[in-house]
Amino acid sequence: MKKNAKIIAAIVSVPLAAASVLAACALRELGKTPEDLSAYKNLPYFADGTFYSPEADTPYYPERVRGGSAGWWRFLLTNANAPKTSLPIQKIGKDSFAEKPDELATYWLGHSSLIIELEGKRFLVDPVFGNAAPVPFVARRYVPPPLDRKELPPVDYVLITHDHYDHLEYPTIRYLRSRETLFIVPLGVGAHLAKWGVPPEKIHELGWGEEFNQDGNSIVTERDRHFSGRTFSTRNSSLWAGYALKGKKRRVFIAGDTGYGEHFRAVGDKHGPFDLAFMEIDGWNSGWPHTHLFPAEVIRANHDVRARALVPVHWGVFDLALHHWDESIRALCALADEDGSITLLTPLMGQKLIPGVTPVSRWWESRIHE
Numbered sequence: 001m002k003k004n005a006k007i008i009a010a011i012v013s014v015p016l017a018a019a020s021v022l023a024a025c026a027l028r029e030l031g032k033t034p035e036d037l038s039a040y041k042n043l044p045y046f047a048d049g050t051f052y053s054p055e056a057d058t059p060y061y062p063e064r065v066r067g068g069s070a071g072w073w074r075f076l077l078t079n080a081n082a083p084k085t086s087l088p089i090q091k092i093g094k095d096s097f098a099e100k101p102d103e104l105a106t107y108w109l110g111h112s113s114l115i116i117e118l119e120g121k122r123f124l125v126d127p128v129f130g131n132a133a134p135v136p137f138v139a140r141r142y143v144p145p146p147l148d149r150k151e152l153p154p155v156d157y158v159l160i161t162h163d164h165y166d167h168l169e170y171p172t173i174r175y176l177r178s179r180e181t182l183f184i185v186p187l188g189v190g191a192h193l194a195k196w197g198v199p200p201e202k203i204h205e206l207g208w209g210e211e212f213n214q215d216g217n218s219i220v221t222e223r224d225r226h227f228s229g230r231t232f233s234t235r236n237s238s239l240w241a242g243y244a245l246k247g248k249k250r251r252v253f254i255a256g257d258t259g260y261g262e263h264f265r266a267v268g269d270k271h272g273p274f275d276l277a278f279m280e281i282d283g284w285n286s287g288w289p290h291t292h293l294f295p296a297e298v299i300r301a302n303h304d305v306r307a308r309a310l311v312p313v314h315w316g317v318f319d320l321a322l323h324h325w326d327e328s329i330r331a332l333c334a335l336a337d338e339d340g341s342i343t344l345l346t347p348l349m350g351q352k353l354i355p356g357v358t359p360v361s362r363w364w365e366s367r368i369h370e
Helices: 002-030 071-075 170-176 190-195 263-271 295-305 327-339
Strands: 104-108 114-118 121-125 157-159 182-186 203-206 211-214 217-222 242-246 251-254 276-280 310-313
Touching: 104 276, 104 310, 114 251, 182 190, 182 217, 190 203, 203 211, 203 217, 217 263, 242 263, 251 263, 263 295, 276 295, 295 310, 295 327, 310 327
Parallel strands: 121 157, 157 182, 182 203, 251 276, 276 310
Antiparallel strands: 104 114, 114 121, 211 217, 217 242, 242 251
């Protein structure tokens, strides 16, 4: 009997130990909400203890949208929407970057992760190198990142658009916390960074329309239509935003995750024209129409902000919606061709892109639609 009891105890202890490890992983990833939300009470986009988008109701997920035929299991298993074979990337490392950043260049690292070089400064945007969830096996990547976290070049600024797991990653923030870089984040997101060990003097929180200036560069946080939260209970306890980056000669717009709205025209009138715009193109669904841009809305938004060239982001890495992995980019290209006035730049993940210089291809078109 004692032997049987030991065997049963051993069998039971294994899943309990595994559950404890997963719980510990998840807890550290959750971050922290701001201690005093009342500090935001006078803002026009804050009410009843949370941030909101004035242009629309807070995005939600109605019952009629249940996650496709695979349901929520699609976040755990390989889904039919994912590519069946590996996607091409251009592997890069520290040696791929010059000591002095270019006047205007960018590296798309997949999804919304970017390295932008603007007039001698280097910006790292929404750096995520792992999966898009607080535990290792959920919302996995289609493809590994073209750049390892430890191969990042020196970075002047880290920009975070909002605190969702596919945009704000605990291990990367921990890795960057001791480096010589400043963190520019929307209101409330700084609490996560501080909990993860980023020194307070390196964190600069901005509300919509607020500006950070240093070394001749201007970083302006602009409004968009989305939501935030790393748990259901902390929904919209921090802000979400896009960014206008303005040098002396060059300008770049980062839309962030957003539904379409009048804010794009406002950004164009205030800061445009832009040399380059990064627009999210993936994750749309009629069930949450104000959360992400539909392909036709990307075209309209690019005209609104008056961007000379468009780089599509927020695609090619994670299955976060109900459509096929390449449906968005194919639809966008067809619409851009029909429009005739859109300069659409579609680099490989990891490819250095200098607008007007670097040749790009529609690399997915040669693949059989999987």
